[in-house]
Amino acid sequence: MGHTAAAFAILESVVRSARPAGDTALESLALSTRASLLRQAGRHVEAAGVDGHALAVVGCARPGPTAEHRAAILDxxxxxxADHLGQLHLGATRRLLGRARELADDDDPGWMAGRRPRLRIEWVTAELAMYAGDGPGAATHADAAVALCRAADTPVRHVVKTMLISAAAAASAGDVRTAVERAAEVTERARAEGLLPLEWAALALRHGLDPADAEVGAGLSDARAQLVRHGVPFVGDATGGG
Incomplete structure (x- = not known):
């Protein structure tokens, strides 16, 4: 069983355990994590269904009573x-991000329900700006994400993902040289940390910026093949499912 397939199985087990126990926050967080794996594979429609279920479990009319509930609602x-952004539903993306900003606690210095969801809001807002052709806006939100990563307890994966968003924002703003340099740095950092999905994403960005770079093209193909072997259900792959 590949790593991703194993992750799906673990998450399903968490949902089955949390539901009868009435732990709605845990159930919702497990569903949101499942959706993120689907989204990573380009399955935005499927991910939207799972994220919708995750929200239905905890509701989003007001902030949750605990940090876990707030984290689940924001996730x-x-x-x-992000699911709607992947389907080019920019208006829906904007409305959902607006609601998330209303519920996010800017005064919470903690990671789980404080800086982490605010960081994710900045990531998707930067991506929305890129899709909308707003390079300066993308850079502004990427910079906000970088600032949120400065705390020492920020997980490496989140730091590297933020570096990737920053590289893409530079490309969106027309600064190709900076984008290439940052994406190359992300590639190396992700490879060193064993963050294959982020390595693949950085290589994809570099390939888009310079399709003639044969070394990057080969690296991109190899990274994708590794992800498929690990069970990532890319759209159109025979290994899809999960």
Missing amino acids: GLVGLA
Whole structure:
């Protein structure tokens, strides 16, 4: 069983355990994590269904009573916003991000329900700006994400993902040289940390910026093949499912 397939199985087990126990926050967070894996594979429609379920489990009319509930609500909203962005539903993405910003606690210095969801909001807002052709806006939100990563307890994966968003924002703003340099740095950092999905994404960005770079093209193909072997259900792959 590939790593991703194993992750799906673990998450399903968490959902089955949390539901009868009435732990709605845990159930919702597990569903949102499942949706993120689907989204990573380009399955935005499927991911939207799962994120919608995650939100239905906890509701989003007001902030949750605990940090876990607040984190679950924000994860569902931001995940659903990203799902809609992947389907080019920019208006829906904007509305969901607006709701997430209303519920996010700017005064919470903690990671789980404070800086982490705010960081994810900045990521998707930067991506929305890129899709909308707003290079300066993308750079502004990428910079905000970088600032949120400065705390020492920020996980490496989130730091590297933020570096990737920053590289893409530079490309969106027309600064190709900076984008290439940052994407190359992300490639190396992701490879060193064993973050294959982010390595693949950085290589994809570099390939888009310079399709003639044969070394990057080969690296991109190899990274994708590794992800498929690990069970990532890319759209159109025979290994899809999950």
